[in-house]
Amino acid sequence: MDDGDDAIRQSAPAELPGEDTQAHRFGLAREAQATAVTEDYVELIDDLITTGGEARPTDIARRLGVAHATAIKTISRLKRDGFAVSRPYRGVFLTEQGRELACRVRARHRLVVEVLTMLGVPEDVAEADAEGIEHFVSPVTLAAFAAYRDRHGA
Amino acid sequence: MDDGDDAIRQSAPAELPGEDTQAHRFGLAREAQATAVTEDYVELIDDLITTGGEARPTDIARRLGVAHATAIKTISRLKRDGFAVSRPYRGVFLTEQGRELACRVRARHRLVVEVLTMLGVPEDVAEADAEGIEHFVSPVTLAAFAAYRDRHGA
DNA sequence: TTCAAAATGAAGCCTTGGCTACAGATTGCC
């Protein structure tokens, strides 16, 4: 797992010779996958706090569709990595770093859903697919999405 | 890991009540992730056989950017799951199921790259992002992509 | 106030997908 500023990773650096290029692309995808769970948890925690005032492990687990023990273990990783804090039996809270990540993740998610919808994907399918797609959309692609949305009225 | 026919998963079934919907979406994304590695390997093996006549573990590992032992272990899972066969020191071959999956995966990859490019994403970035995105594009979204491509000339 | 239900957290297990290190097979060069 990366630390905060890499949780939404950068785009490809320079040119690489042929075969290495492919290996590099797979490497980028693996990195993005490693941050996906962090991003999902942080965004959900932010949602729960915003809409309900608190984020409890049981609620997080239910919303994600995992066992509560799984959520607690992942939350402990968030704490270890500086995205969240929690006091026993008192819910989970985001650090500044966590809130900042949540904000970026939510904006990216919305934009992906918007663009999918504009392309003719039904709203509910767009939401579902975006849940996976969003973690692999690089900043460059995100910028292209934003430009496309602005060009064609949303 | 799913077996063959689910390796490209289906879209969401019926309507689900509010909170369960979100849990279900995350569940779909987790399933798609579980099939992503299988899809990458199968497509790469098919490429290597088509272009070079054989797919050796070392070549697979180099192209994916992982250690050869990692590739061998994953290949053994492909064999276990009925996507590939191999004889010691004689390279890897796809089963009928494996070839069929490779074909679907390649078509999907190309379409994702095409659509990203049409949206204004630079070619190389589109290729890199598609490596991750493709695994989460449901059949419904894929159909919408194809319709979009056909509507606006590629 | 008491007590049962629900939430929490810890512990231990599994699979996946990385890695390194080492052993054995194959190949090709001399």
Added chain:
DNA sequence: GGCAATCTGTAGCCAAGGCTTCATTTTGAA
């Protein structure tokens, strides 16, 4: 034919992210 380099495969380690089970804490209802 022999030997070194390369390729292959096995074994063992690790972390992530699932799971179940169980003990403990908190909470809320009678």
